[in-house]
Amino acid sequence: MVGLRGGTVGRRFTMLYATVFLLSGIGLIALIYLFSRSDLASSAPGQPPPGGPATGVAQHVLDLERQLADVHAQQSRQLLFGSLVAIAVMAAVSLLLGRILAAHVLRPLRLITATTRRISADNLDQRLAVAGPDDEVKELADTVDGLLKRLEASFAAQRRFVANASHELRTPLTTIRASLDVAVAKPQPAAQTVALADRVRTELDRVDRLLEGFLVLARAQHGVLPDRVPVALAALAGEALSARSAAVAERNLTVEAALTSEAWTRGSPALLSRLVQNLIDNAIVHNREGGWIRIATEDGAAVRLVVETGGSVLDQAQVDRLTQPFERLGTDRTGSQESSGLGLSIVAAIVSAHGGSLDLRVRPEGGLTVTAAMPPSDASDASHTSDDLQGSLGPLRATP
Template sequence: MTSRKRSLQTRLALAYAAGIYAAGVFVVVFVAVPLAGVQSATSTEHPSSSAITGTGSGISLPQLLTGSAVALVLLIPVALALGWFVAGRFLRPLRAITATARSISAGDLHRRLGLGEPTDELTELGHTLDDLFARLQAAFDAQRHFVANASHELRTPLAGLRTLLEVALADPDADAGALREACQEALALGGYQERLVQALLALATSERGVTRWDTLDLAHVAARVLASRRGQATEAGIDLAEHLTSAVTAGDPGLVESLFANLIDNAIRHNHAGGQVKVTTRTSGPQAALTVTNSGPVIPEDQIQRLFQPFQKLAPDRHGRGDGYGLGLAIVNAVTHAHHATLTAGARPEGGLSITVRFTHGSAAPLRRGAPHRTGPVRPAMDGAPRPG
């Protein structure tokens, strides 16, 4: 037990002792002294009573004050001892919480306080700390997993780039054409790394949270993103359809545009020739909603939640394009949580995904800036939920 905790117990013991001692003084001043005065006055008015009863005039005021002073002096150590005992009993659960929290902070994130009965303020504090430790453990596990995956994703193109250059330099018969081809492949690998780093930065920015709240219309944001993606969709043989109605909300325009871009890029990338992507914005009660629906391969329902985690893909290099990083839907998930929005995803029976994000409508979103950042599983699409296309 450290001196700081001793100091807390000492302060509590002194507070309890002061209360007990104050109660004793109160009894002496406001109860015993008036009673002694009443008894003295009665003896003066009826002097013959002593002869009848055979007793004296009772305890005099000086005697009472002397006895009370002695009692108050003896009460001091008794009050201190009682206060120290009571303070120790009250601080015992707090000491257990502190010891366990110190053990957990030292690296054992799997331990929990596990306080049981009785249910009181300290037990509630223990439950709150258990929830906090669980979230910290999940965050640390996710961070370690993310770093391992990021290291692997970055190491692969670097290893390929080094092998390419070593082969080109080791070939004594390499001519200008071969070297030029090697340089072009190196540039392609460098571009892949640059795009991967940009995606990692976008994910980190999304997870940082919203620092700017502006009023924006989801329909206008969707129109800008769709205009920039039509060439890419045409080249891939994908039909872009839209049904955009005004849906005003509040948020960070850059993050919301990143959410749209990653949803549409994901819908185009994981599609098939002759497929379709449909984008819808609308107002639904107190919420502004956007929905992106795409055709594509059939996705098992139990795999949907995993796709919203970093570096998770349904299958490696789907459709042979090899241009995905497994970060698009993770960025969508991070932006959704940063805006305290709701994300719903469902697999379409004919193939592809239907993803809906619902923002707080109008200007109510900034009022929720102080709300806790809650992470959790992506909600599955419910029967009857709007699914365009």
């Protein structure tokens, strides 16, 4: 009974089939043996009549009955032995047949399981579409298809809501900004009005960045990338570092760049540029004063962008949650009030939309290593030249 409670369904089905077969066989043999014993008892040799010697004919009859009883007993033993051998043989056969039947019965369930595992949030439009008679298995597959359809509609509605809400909120923000400009533009505005306007503008900038993050996140999660072209990660990293040279110098950070011109992937230039910018911004903002940053691109079976920083020792379990929106490690890594908590979640969504993977790994000596890996692409049909790329990489090897 222990074998029937544990293990896979196929194993339990095989054991159940073999157990039922053996019990049925043992019951059948027991009945045959009991009937044969009753026949043997009914045909037992008689006794000579009391009080007188047995005549020659009677004695001959008794001898025949004894011989017949011996034959029946021998046949009964042979029947019992043959039945036990047959049960032993059929036990092995029943296990084999049970395994074959279990595989045949459970094959549609394995197909459903394999197909369901391949379906994720990025391809909810796929369906099991199991063909065959209207049995319990097809009913289960149709139920899963209905669930996938409802999940697809729910995910699409959520993404549309985020994109539409982020877009619509820009209108009142623009109106508020224009009203502030009008108030400050009046002749000799009050000092309190100017201070309030500056504070509100700062908050409006934060909201603008947050809404922009929502828009990028919604687009990346939607997974629709019509503008796929070969993109050089090294060039994007060079542009992002050049644009942030002032921020690097302000925090007295040391930047080491090892960017290879062979690191090409295929995707959306706008989204991949945002990916690189977010990783570099994260490395700059969430860094200690006078710290260091290492940036490298690698080619091979997968194209990788690696951004490594020093710092305090972090907890891997907390770092693993950073790809979720609005997750932060704490005030020591939030850097400033400008952090929206969407940076790495946007990076994760962009990497996933490009068929890649994102790995966040804490360094034992302190700091964080972020690796974005994506499928490689040939750069032969790209408009970028190696001279332009080298021009982008030249100043990166200097230490700010």
